[in-house]
Amino acid sequence: SADGRFLEEVFATVSGGTATTLALGRAILTVQVRPYYNVVTRDPPATLAAGPVLLRALGSDSLDSGSIMESAPLEIHFAGGLAVCPIGYVLSAFADSSEDSRGSVGGCVLCGAGTYSVNPLAGYPSAPPACLNCPAGGVCHGGANVSFTLGRWEVAAHGSGEGVVAGMFVLKACPVGFRLMNTLGGGFAHDQQACLVCGSGEYVIDSTMGNISCQTCPAGGICSGGLVLGWRVAGAVWVAELSLGVYVLKSCPPGYELLGSLSSLASTSGISVAAASQDCSACPASYFCTGGATVRVPCPSGTYAPPLTNRSSDCRSAVFVRVTLLLPLPKTDLTSSRLGDLTDVLAAVSGLNSADIVLDSVAATDRRGAGPDSGTIDVSPVGSVPHMADLSRYLPWDPASRSALDKTSRRVTLRATRRGSSADAVSSTQVQAKLATHDAGQAASARDRLTSDALNRELVLAGFPPATSLTAAVLDEAGSAGGSRGVDS
Numbered sequence: 001s002a003d004g005r006f007l008e009e010v011f012a013t014v015s016g017g018t019a020t021t022l023a024l025g026r027a028i029l030t031v032q033v034r035p036y037y038n039v040v041t042r043d044p045p046a047t048l049a050a051g052p053v054l055l056r057a058l059g060s061d062s063l064d065s066g067s068i069m070e071s072a073p074l075e076i077h078f079a080g081g082l083a084v085c086p087i088g089y090v091l092s093a094f095a096d097s098s099e100d101s102r103g104s105v106g107g108c109v110l111c112g113a114g115t116y117s118v119n120p121l122a123g124y125p126s127a128p129p130a131c132l133n134c135p136a137g138g139v140c141h142g143g144a145n146v147s148f149t150l151g152r153w154e155v156a157a158h159g160s161g162e163g164v165v166a167g168m169f170v171l172k173a174c175p176v177g178f179r180l181m182n183t184l185g186g187g188f189a190h191d192q193q194a195c196l197v198c199g200s201g202e203y204v205i206d207s208t209m210g211n212i213s214c215q216t217c218p219a220g221g222i223c224s225g226g227l228v229l230g231w232r233v234a235g236a237v238w239v240a241e242l243s244l245g246v247y248v249l250k251s252c253p254p255g256y257e258l259l260g261s262l263s264s265l266a267s268t269s270g271i272s273v274a275a276a277s278q279d280c281s282a283c284p285a286s287y288f289c290t291g292g293a294t295v296r297v298p299c300p301s302g303t304y305a306p307p308l309t310n311r312s313s314d315c316r317s318a319v320f321v322r323v324t325l326l327l328p329l330p331k332t333d334l335t336s337s338r339l340g341d342l343t344d345v346l347a348a349v350s351g352l353n354s355a356d357i358v359l360d361s362v363a364a365t366d367r368r369g370a371g372p373d374s375g376t377i378d379v380s381p382v383g384s385v386p387h388m389a390d391l392s393r394y395l396p397w398d399p400a401s402r403s404a405l406d407k408t409s410r411r412v413t414l415r416a417t418r419r420g421s422s423a424d425a426v427s428s429t430q431v432q433a434k435l436a437t438h439d440a441g442q443a444a445s446a447r448d449r450l451t452s453d454a455l456n457r458e459l460v461l462a463g464f465p466p467a468t469s470l471t472a473a474v475l476d477e478a479g480s481a482g483g484s485r486g487v488d489s
Contacts, residue, residue, distance in 0.1 A: 084108070085120035088143025090129045116140045118155050119167020126165075135169060136181075137194030150175060150195040163188035171195070174207040177226025182210040198226035205240045205247060212245040215272055219260070220249060220279035233280040244271050252280035254291035254310035261293065285358040285436070288312050304436035306355040319443040319474065321350070321435040323450060326469035327459075331364040331429045338464075345458045346433055350446040356436045365430045428468065434475075443474045 057071040085091050085108035092109040111117045111131035116138075121129050134140035138148045152173040156164045164170060174180045174195035182193045198204055198214035203223045206212050217223035221238075222230045228247060231238060235253030244262075252258045260277035283289035287296040288309040299305050299315035309315070323346065327334075334342070339359055347354040437443040456466040 088117055088145070089120055090117045090122060090131055091120045092129065111140075111143055113142045114140055115142070116144060116146045116169070117167070118144050118169075122165055122167035132165075132168060133191045135171070135191060135193040137171060138169065150178065151180070161188060163190075165190075169193075171210075172208065176207055177204065178207050179204045179212070179214050179226075180207055180210050202226065203228045203247075205245060206242060209242065212242070215246050216276035218247060218249070218276055218278040221247065236280045244275075246271060246275040247278075248275070249278040249280070251292050252289075255283050255289055255308040256280040256291060257283055257289045257296045258293050263293075283308050283310070285355065286315075286434075288315060304356070318436040318438065319440050321437065321443050321447050321450075322471075322473050322475055323433045323435060324430065324469075324471045325433075325455070325467040326365070326428050326430050328428050328465050328468050330427050331362060334362055334429060334431075341462050342431065342464065343433075345455070345462050345464070346435070346450075348458050349454050350435055350449050352435055352437065352446055358434045358436070359431060360434050361430075361432045363430050365428050440474070447472045447474055 054073045054075055056073045057069070059069050060067065089108040089110050092107050108120065109131075114134050115131035116134060117131050122132055123130050134146070137151060138146050138153070140146050146169065148169075151171050153169050154172050156168045156170045157166055168190055170190075171180060171182050171193040178195040178197055181189075181196050183189055184192055195207075196214075201217050201223060202214040203217055203221070204212060204214050204226055205228075214226065217228065220232050220236060221228045222232060228238075233253065233256060236249065236256075237251040238247045239250055241248045248262055249258060249260065257280070259279045259281045260274055262271065262274055262278070283296050285307050286299050286304055288299065288305055288311055289296045290310055297312070299309075299312070302317060303315040304318035304320070305315045339362065343354050343357050343359060346352075346357050350357075435443075435446055437446055450470065450472040452467070452470050455470055459466055
């Protein structure tokens with residue numbers, strides 16, 4: 001109309017005063033038209049007007065005695081399909097067409113910041129075409145201007161998957177070590193799409209599948225940056241199970257047993273926790289491990305095998321020395337590393353190899369350190385004395401002087417006086433060890449070397465408190481203690 005309004009009529013007349021006056025030449029008139037659409041389809045993409053739109057000019061020539069000027073009818077052709085609107089716009093309905101056989105009045109609307117459109121019919125026919133929310137992994141500046149910092153994104157075609165609408169950006173792959181997030185509750189989640197970095201100590205086996213999440217690094221793996229960089233035991237066979245989303249340990253080399261096997265799981269509900277415990281564990285002393293997916297097998301009674309033994313024939317006859325000592329420290333202080341240090345102490349005192357010593361049990365006990373009211377421990381270290389400042393917290397005495405170091409003789413003397421009540425004493429841990437020797441003579445020699453003074457000197461040098469109780473006994477073939485030495489210090 002003359003005032004710029006759209007006329008919703010099948011036939012419309014634009015009238016008014018003189019539009020232009022020409023002596024010669026031609027006039028170009030611009031007419032804006034919104035078509036009625038009564039057919040909008042998604043596959044194939046189509047937008048059909050309710051009928052042809054014709055335009056003609058009709059008027060009189062005021063300079064030529066009012067002669068009629070008329071143009072031939074011209075049909076206006078509207079873009080159809082995905083070209084119905086420019087990229088970055090969506091086709092929007094301006095009027096309710098439920099009772100109008102001609103359809104909806106169409107118009108193109110530019111998508112604002114935080115939204116986008118690369119398909120003007122996105123969402124149809126399940127919903128009217130509309131601008132799409134920006135995915136979590138993108139930045140939408142408006143229109144079709146979308147930037148992504150991570151991942152490979154594609155514009156989906158019709159039929160790309162459940163919940164996927166033609167014209168959506170779909171995240172197809174993330175950099176290695178990143179989880180591809182595009183599902184929620186088992187279904188496609190357009191707005192949540194992003195590449196998520198795995199946490200410290202986690203990995204993801206495939207960065208192109210939305211149903212695979214970050215997993216805890218298995219005990220036998222070395223992980224960094226969302227990747228498994230390698231395996232702690234050479235020769236172990238690990239397989240990436242995409243259906244489970246985890247690495248599965250299939251086999252260990254000889255001398256190791258497979259821990260955390262997933263074959264016994266009744267369902268996949270606990271797969272993540274079980275997979276994290278998988279490892280090839282070194283076969284312990286007095287056992288042999290043939291490798292593969294087998295578990296360790298104990299050596300026959302009266303025989304012994306060093307750690308990492310892989311065949312039964314390596315279980316040799318042995319005479320054992322049973323050692324029991326009481327340390328005035330909580331069990332939690334005896335980490336696996338410190339237990340290794342304790343094994344080395346027993347080896348140094350007994351004259352045996354660390355591989356011939358097995359720690360059978362480590363147990364907290366209510367028994368408190370019971371020693372003399374006062375005493376001294378002299379040690380002559382080869383080098384500097386480690387952990388001396390920390391020893392007083394283990395001692396069941398009030399230290400009158402924590403330590404005295406004679407720099408000339410390089411001798412350390414611990415002097416202490418017993419506390420007034422047993423309630424002040426720290427908790428204790430009882431350690432039982434079995435020492436394997438070749439014969440009765442070597443067993444007796446090892447037992448005799450295990451004196452309280454000799455043991456406590458080595459314990460202090462290794463940063464342990466002195467033992468408050470020590471027994472050592474040679475075991476007969478039945479496993480009973482024969483000749484023994486017992487010392488309370």
